[in-house]
Amino acid sequence: MSAQTYSISDLAKEFEVTTRTIRFYEEKGLISPLRNGQKRLYSNADRVRIKLILRGKRIGMTLQESVEFIDMYDPEHNNDDQLRALVDNIKARRERLLQQKRDIDEMLIGLDEVQGNCEASLAAGRKSPL
Amino acid sequence: MSAQTYSISDLAKEFEVTTRTIRFYEEKGLISPLRNGQKRLYSNADRVRIKLILRGKRIGMTLQESVEFIDMYDPEHNNDDQLRALVDNIKARRERLLQQKRDIDEMLIGLDEVQGNCEASLAAGRKSPL
DNA sequence: ATTGACGTTTACGTAAACGTAAACTTTGGC
DNA sequence: GCCAAAGTTTACGTTTACGTAAACGTCAAT
Numbered sequence: 001m002s003a004q005t006y007s008i009s010d011l012a013k014e015f016e017v018t019t020r021t022i023r024f025y026e027e028k029g030l031i032s033p034l035r036n037g038q039k040r041l042y043s044n045a046d047r048v049r050i051k052l053i054l055r056g057k058r059i060g061m062t063l064q065e066s067v068e069f070i071d072m073y074d075p076e077h078n079n080d081d082q083l084r085a086l087v088d089n090i091k092a093r094r095e096r097l098l099q100q101k102r103d104i105d106e107m108l109i110g111l112d113e114v115q116g117n118c119e120a121s122l123a124a125g126r127k128s129p130l
Numbered sequence: 131m132s133a134q135t136y137s138i139s140d141l142a143k144e145f146e147v148t149t150r151t152i153r154f155y156e157e158k159g160l161i162s163p164l165r166n167g168q169k170r171l172y173s174n175a176d177r178v179r180i181k182l183i184l185r186g187k188r189i190g191m192t193l194q195e196s197v198e199f200i201d202m203y204d205p206e207h208n209n210d211d212q213l214r215a216l217v218d219n220i221k222a223r224r225e226r227l228l229q230q231k232r233d234i235d236e237m238l239i240g241l242d243e244v245q246g247n248c249e250a251s252l253a254a255g256r257k258s259p260l
Numbered sequence: 261a262t263t264g265a266c267g268t269t270t271a272c273g274t275a276a277a278c279g280t281a282a283a284c285t286t287t288g289g290c
Numbered sequence: 291g292c293c294a295a296a297g298t299t300t301a302c303g304t305t306t307a308c309g310t311a312a313a314c315g316t317c318a319a320t
Contacts, residue, residue: 009296017278019297024278038286039297055233060190062276069237072244080255083248090245097234097241103185104227104234107199111227114202115220118213125210139266147308149267154308168315169267192306 006042014047015054025053030067059100069093136172144177145184155183160197189230199223 012019025031026040031049033040049070056066072090077083142149155161156170161179163170179200186196202220207213 007296020280021278023298028277055236057277058190059230059233059237060188064276073240075247077248077251080252083252083255087245087248087252090241090248094238094241097238100189101231101234103189104231106185107189108224108227110203111220111224115217117205118207118217118220121207122210122213122217125213137266150310151308153268158307187307194306 004044006044006047008040008042011042011047011050015050017054022050025050025063028063030063059097134174136174136177138170138172141172141177141180145180147184152180155180155193158193160193189227 006014008019008022011017011022022031023040026033030053031042031046033042033046035041052070053063053066056069057063061069072086077086136144138149138152142152152161153170156163160183161172161176163172163176165171182200183193183196186199187193191199202216207216
């Protein structure tokens with residue numbers, strides 16, 4: 001279990017983004033890869049951060065929001081006030097996520113309806129020319 | 131059942147957006163309200179369109195994507211080729227939505243973990259000072 | 261008659277998230 | 291020793307989705 005490392009193009013390929021994107025994330029302070037001389041060397045932790053950032057992106061989070069989300073995991077919270085604030089934060093985020101799930105479910109229902117109509121039309125259309 | 135209409139500020143309040151936002155949507159061709167002289171007059175159909183656009187936004191769709199989504203509903207599809215293309219489109223969108231749901235579920239699990247840790251820390255902290 | 265609330269157009273500004281291009285270095289392979 | 295592939299920095303450009311401000315019209319109420 002030697003410490004896996006990755007080049008920038010390794011990760012770019014894996015996540016189907018450009019190297020520009022990954023450098024941009026570093027520029028914004030979202031990741032901080034080590035250097036092998038001039039070249040960036042990504043740890044698995046870096047890799048996971050990118051993965052989580054992209055996951056956040058898929059549901060419409062901004063990069064900043066994704067990072068805030070990720071940073072909830074590491075214990076940067078010392079006192080009780082911070083802990084309570086974090087819990088409140090978590091509750092608010094959960095509400096948003098649940099709303100998003102409701103939105104998605106509504107859309108899925110809509111898609112089912114439309115697809116049903118389409119297939120009915122196609123079936124009906126095939127009948128008459130015969 | 132008189133045809134309900136709305137002023138721009140009615141809808142701005144209802145959806146908690148600015149009037150600028152609503153005018154912007156019109157500028158982009160997303161809605162086409164009637165006019166009472168100079169003033170915009172929104173039908174319930176306009177209102178629903180805005181509602182659906184904002185729903186799309188919440189899960190990270192662009193305005194354009196939301197409109198394409200909405201326009202799947204009205205039957206602009208004449209021939210079978212278009213119908214089949216639409217069905218393919220629907221399938222692709224469904225895949226995206228399902229992926230988003232998976233992403234959200236993962237995040238919810240993460241939130242549960244972090245919240246659990248927080249509450250455990252808070253409970254432990256409260257014990258010793260007593 | 262004026263004030264305020266609401267409406268309008270026009271237009272420049274802005275933040276986010278990269279794309280794109282230039283110009284240069286480093287490095288493994290033949 | 292040289293070339294192509296992959297890396298680097300710097301910097302300007304682009305799209306999306308509005309914000310913000312100016313400058314003006316309309317109408318009901320005081």
